[in-house]
Amino acid sequence: MEVVTGAMGSLLPKLGELLVGEYKLLKGVKKDVESLEREMKSMNAALVKMAEVPRDQLDNQVIIWADELRELSYDMEDVVDNFLVCAEGSQSDAIADSNNLKRLVGKMANLFTKGKTRHQIGNAIRDIKNRAQEVADRRDRYKVDGVVTNPAGKQKIDPRVLALYKDQKELVGIEDARDELTKMLTDDDGPKQQQHKMKIVSIIGPGGLGKTTLAKAVYDRLQTQFTCTTFVLVGRDPEVKKVLRDIILEVDKNKCMGDLATLDETQLISKLRRLLENARYLIVIDDIWDLKAWDIIKCALLDNNHVSRVITTTRILDVAKNTGDIYKLKPLSHHLSEELFYTRLFGGKDKCPFDHPAEVSSKILQKCGGLPLAIITLASLLAGKPMENWSKVFNSIGFGSGDNNKDVENTRKILSFSYYDLPCHLRSCLLHLSVYPEDDLIMKDTLIWQWVAEGFVIEEPGVSLFETGERYFNELLNRSMIQPVEDSVKYTIYACCIHDMVLDIICLFSKEQNFVTILDSNEEHTPSQCNARRLAVQKRVLPLTNMNMPKLRS
Incomplete structure (x- = not known):
């Protein structure tokens, strides 16, 4: 007992010196980390603003600058997380169980290790500050002042316009x-007083x-x-x-755009209501x-009791529910898919x-x-491609394959609209x-907990993280980005799946943003250095032991 007490007496002063030095170092690093957190908020605000514009509409210099800024924000996030893990409970751990010499020595060794880690964090913070200054200097040097889009001379064509002018002979599987839909719009089996009302589908x-x-x-x-008809894109x-101006110009062919240019929304609404007052539209x-x-x-859209009809289209369920009666368009059957495929090819x-x-x-198909x-x-x-090459084309299908086919580009644009609206x-x-x-069949609960673990779910007062994540899941369903899988007995959604074409666009954006790195059996070689933050190993056949992944989080 005396031996232990003597050892404790000689160790306590050293422990005190360690704690004082540790406290000073921790205080300095904490101040730097708080500064980093403020810088991260500014960076995230800039990246959010940048994300509002589709990537293909950004100037190349802006894309390069945004990519550098995003990687820098990733590194800042890593430093802050490392600090929080390292700093958590260091003082309390050092003093706890001080009656046990063996545990005390272990705690002192742990303190030394954490002190070394904090030195490394301090060095990382200084390195990041220098890099942040370099990124800011490049922005000023190349006059990257904001979200700069591609030159206005490049006319952007709405890909939906092509659907408006298709020859009826080209349409396959649309008859049913x-x-x-025609029956829904023309059916007048309801109460007599409702038969002349406007109907929206x-x-x-x-x-x-x-x-x-x-x-x-x-x-x-x-x-x-109908006496008045018009088709407008929103x-x-x-x-x-x-x-509103487009509808007025279609309804009143004699109107000029100049007559309407100075009118505000209220005036345009009043004018259109007057035009539709006695029309069946x-x-x-x-x-x-x-x-x-x-x-x-x-x-x-005045309900004038003239059996007028309105058709809307949307990919968002909440919008459809608040618009009128719902017609849910179904995918083509395999038979009709084949017919459309071979009609286009041969x-x-x-x-x-x-x-x-x-x-x-x-x-x-x-x-x-x-x-x-x-x-x-x-x-x-x-x-136009040799049929013996179809297999090769299929294996490389995806929007990141580099093919400049115009239809591929139109598909990519149409599907990306949904992404940029999120x-x-x-x-x-x-x-x-x-x-x-x-x-893959993606289980709902597992997916939500993964989102929570990754920090994607924002904490809200009085609501559990899982409940918030479940709302995110439902919102993606609502926007038709994922497809529900329902229990046939309980009538509850327990899982989801992703349309392959949607998955392609997700993988493309994920790769552009270094969000997820995917390794699969199609990889021709294993890179020795990988900056992956999230690694998905799919059907992997090559060993990963030689890969260096210093930034890997999950």
Whole structure:
């Protein structure tokens, strides 16, 4: 007992010196970390602003600068997290169980290790500050002052416009949907007092399913029954005044744009209501994303008891529910998918060569999942290519493959609209889905807890993290970004899956942002150095032992 007491007496002064030095170092590093956290908030604000603009609309210098800024913010996040892990409970741990000499020696060794770690954190902070200054200097040197878009001379064409002018002969598998929607619009079996009321039907489905094409087909069939007809595109970032002006110009052919340019929203609504007052009208409002925009447009659509009809299209369930009756557009059956595929390739299935690669064709159609836009895109990609190369094309399918096919680019733009409409926290949750291979069944609860563990779920007062994550999951379902898998007995959604074409666009964005690094059996070689932050190992056959991944988080 005396020996132990003597040893303790000689160790305590050293422990006191260690604690004082540790406290000073910790205080200095903590001050630097707090400074980093403030800098991170500014960086994140700049990156959020940058993320509001599609990447292909940014100037190249801005893209380079934004990529540097994002990597710097990643490194800052790592330093802050390392500090929090290192600093947690260091003083209390050092003093706890001080009656036990063996434990005390262990705590002192731990203090020495943590002190060394904090020195490393301090050095990392100084390095990051220097890099931050270099990034800021480059921004000033190259006059990167904000979100600079590509030159205005490059005319941007809305890819949905192409759907409005398709020849009816080109449309495959639309007849049943057209008949069903026509019946919904013309059915007058309700109460007599309701038969003359305006009716609104909303077509809902994910991007590329053919909502615009269907709306145009029904519009063409019914427009002769109405005195006023118009078809207007809204889009993700609508200028409501322009939408109202477009409707007025279609309804009143004698009007000039100049007469309407000075009118505000209220004046435009009043003018349109007067024009529609005694008319039986058919109006299509295509691609609505925002309920606020719809509420303003709807004010102008006067219910004049003349059996008027309005068709809207949207890919967001909440918008459809608040618009009118819902028509849920379904993917094409396998039979109709084949018909569309071979019509685009050969002019019809009956003209298909006997030696064509049927197995590869079947795999391609499975990948398309009944999405007409995807089928047309991939058929266009194969058109003109030797059939013996179809297998190679299939293996490289994806928007990151470098193919400059215009249909691929249009598909990418249409599907990316949904991504850019998401708030930043939902984008992180969506990009995280790139860790899953194609055709995976993704369990809902597991996915939400992964989001929580990664820090994607923002804490809210009085609400558990899981409940908030579940709301994120439902929002992605609501926006048609993921597809629900329902329990046939309990009628509850227990899992989800991702359309292959949506997964392709997610993987592309994930790679651009160094969000997830995917290693699979298609890798030709194993890189010795990898800056992956999140690593997804899929069907891996090569060993990972020689890979250096200093920034890996999960």
